[in-house]
Amino acid sequence: MPILILVLASAVQLDLPWWSVAVVAFVVGLAIAPSGRVAFWAGFSGGGLSWVLPAAWLAHQNEGLLAHRVAQLLPLGGSVPALVLVAGVVAGLAGGLAALAGAWLRAAWQPTPAPSRRQ
Numbered sequence: 288m289p290i291l292i293l294v295l296a297s298a299v300q301l302d303l304p305w306w307s308v309a310v311v312a313f314v315v316g317l318a319i320a321p322s323g324r325v326a327f328w329a330g331f332s333g334g335g336l337s338w339v340l341p342a343a344w345l346a347h348q349n350e351g352l353l354a355h356r357v358a359q360l361l362p363l364g365g366s367v368p369a370l371v372l373v374a375g376v377v378a379g380l381a382g383g384l385a386a387l388a389g390a391w392l393r394a395a396w397q398p399t400p401a402p403s404r405r406q
Contacts, residue, residue, distance in 0.1 A: 288325065291315055292333025292382060300337065308334045308378055309385035316389025326390035327383040334382020339375035346371060 292315050296308040312330035320326030346354040351367040358370040 288329035312382035316386030320390040330386025331383030335379030338378035
């Protein structure tokens, strides 16, 4: 499940806004998550990796010049790894909570069994 979210979110984010990771995680959580816990962690890891991997790659490609400047704007002390980690946590939380919401919606739609009456 996390690999599916990672691949779909990475593909969708090429053309759509940053929050499309949440839409992908929601749909995957709604469709195939077996439980809320699994949905959250799959969405967190898949969504987080969909930002961490490109951010780390781009920082490596330009020797961290832009990432260092952005990290100086934030209270990160100019640390490029901290900026990449923060980006991953933000995307991970967005993906995890969206996948959890999808799993909970599917659970809400499932009919509950009627209580048995003993006579």
